[in-house]
Amino acid sequence: MRFPSLRFLAGPALLALALTPVLAAQQTAAEKTAEQVFKNIQVFKGRPASELRPTMSFIASSLGVRCNFCHVQPFSADTKPQKRTARRMIEMVFAINKANFNGRPEINCFTCHQGHTEPNGALSIAADAPPAAMPAGGRGAGRGAGRGGFDRTNLPTAAQVLAKYEDALGGAGALAAIRSETMTVQQAMMGRTMTLHMVKQGGKFALTEGAGRAGYDGSRYWSWRGRGAVAPAAGEMATELAIYNGLYPAAGLDAAKARVFARVPFEGGKAYLMAARTANGFVRYYFDASTGLLRRIITGTPTYLGMLPLQVDYSNYQSVGGGVKLPFTMQFSNHERTWTQTVSNVKLNQPVEASALAAPAGGN
Ligand code: HEC
Ligand code: HEC
Incomplete structure (x- = not known):
């Protein structure tokens, strides 16, 4: 699967x-x-x-x-x-x-x-050497960015980077005034599009796609296919759902558990690379050094052999009212493929029925 x-x-x-x-x-x-x-x-x-x-x-x-x-x-x-x-x-x-x-x-x-059944043990001619195909373990990802470009001088603290990010999104006051959020997300993958409806409020969220639903009820991630029992979400699905949790990307990230490691080249500019420890290992965040905005998260799903990587790139930050900006384009990449999500129709502080956030009844 x-x-x-x-x-x-x-x-x-x-x-x-x-x-x-x-x-x-x-x-x-x-x-x-x-x-x-x-x-x-x-x-x-x-x-x-x-x-x-x-x-x-x-x-x-x-x-x-x-x-x-x-x-x-x-x-x-x-x-x-x-x-x-x-x-x-x-x-x-x-x-x-x-x-x-x-x-x-x-x-x-x-x-x-390296993606083949029979490893090629021979040294390759330098000019033909393929670039590393994927950030296999969690740690390889940081290296892939190119060690040469890492600059560790005069780094801000994690608290400073997160404060600048909050300001760039509209400031602590504007963010604190968001009580709920609803949005439509168009997802394009392998030539197909689907529409997700997302509702967030009070530390919970739910998304609907066709008859299926998934979400976070404040303590666990769940999913429901539109029939049968509600199941706890696990594995790669839980990793992806965790990305949606919070009213804005990386909301709730605790500066005390995070550290800024370097200033790294990022799409023609610079970004601060921050890593935070979670129960599943490290998550990496790239914050634009000039705008302060979050540009990339690299997280992963634990396996017995290492992490299965998931990278999310955020762009196209737009105003959603209330002085707040959110990213309208998210590109997801994992070990197998890339897919894009485009946000529209964001509404802040609309009344949300409790049922819109709850896992369907009859589940466990
Ligand atoms: C390169 C070989 C290989 C590939 C490819 C592979 N598996 Fe496995 N799989 C194994 C081995 C080896 C075990 C037994 C592990 C053990 O003995 O502890 C296993 C065990 C399993 C089991 C447990 C079965 C049981 O009841 O004992 C499941 C389920 C499974 N694999 C699913 C998958 C799925 C789904 C895929 C494709 C995404 C997959 N495997 C791809 C080698 C493979
Ligand atoms: C140190 C290098 C190395 C590592 C690490 C390694 N392999 Fe291999 N693997 C090889 C080599 C070399 C061969 C080819 C052996 C041969 O041709 O006799 C091979 C062959 C295989 C084959 C047989 C392929 C075929 O065509 O029949 C399987 C299956 C396989 N490896 C699975 C794995 C899995 C699963 C892992 C991770 C748990 C793994 N390998 C890690 C070196 C490695």
Whole structure:
């Protein structure tokens, strides 16, 4: 399944069967382990079940293949030799990281495979060397920006960068006066467009796409396909929903947990690169050094092997009334694809029914 961008809501989820137990296991007090949820787990024993699916996406993308490169139905079967080879490779990667990197996921499938089933071990002619295809681990992303351009002199503090950002959006007073927000979002992906309706109020939000809905109820991310039970959102879907949380991008980011690392080249200008620690590792923020506006977030979904990256680029900041500016264009990029969201019809402080924010009744 390639959920990002709410494909999950839109249609029959590929592998819904494999996915459902993962969703059910997510966010319970004591999360189930992979072997408690899946049938034939040998190398991933003891790890959280909810991270199995993103881990499979990580592996497939690293090798440039689809699930059926290793799997036949049922997914627990060990029919294909590729699946058995993959197990050996996973053990090798865990052993390398344990022996050399204190268990940190420095080496992963992408390190060698670079999008191919058979790694090319030969040195390439410099002129032909391809640029690194994707920021595989969370850490690679920062390096991809080009270490040479990093300037660490006279950096502002995280609190100063966030204060300038707030001012650029309209100032603390104007932002505090926003009680609710509704907007329409046109999403274009792979030649198709869909319309999302988004409602935000009081630390909660909900979005509707066709019959499907998803949101945040103040304590957890949920999703509903328009039938059946409401499920906690997990994996890449939870990562994407977290991007929508808050009345403006990166709202609620705590300066005490963030640090400015460098001034880096960014689209012809400069940006401050700030990193903040979250439960899932680091999230990177790029703030325009001259305007103060947030231009990019790089976050990720944890897997057993490293982070599956998600980058969001913000542009086209426009006034939405009340002295406030918000970005009207968001470009999302992950390990597989890019898609664009265009905002319209933003309304601030319209009355919002409680039902517009609640997960549908009958769910868990
Ligand atoms: C390169 C090989 C490879 C690819 C590609 C791959 N998998 Fe896997 N998959 C594995 C291995 C190996 C295991 C068993 C892990 C273990 O033993 O702990 C596994 C286990 C699973 C399981 C658990 C099955 C069970 O009940 O035991 C599911 C579900 C799964 N994969 C789904 C997927 C999906 C969905 C994709 C495509 C996004 C995918 N896999 C791509 C190698 C692969
Ligand atoms: C240190 C480098 C390295 C790393 C890291 C690595 N591989 Fe490999 N992998 C190889 C090489 C080299 C081959 C080709 C071996 C051969 O041809 O006998 C290979 C082959 C494979 C194959 C067989 C491909 C085929 O065509 O049948 C699979 C599947 C595979 N790797 C999965 C993985 C997975 C999954 C990971 C991450 C958990 C991983 N590899 C990490 C080097 C690596």
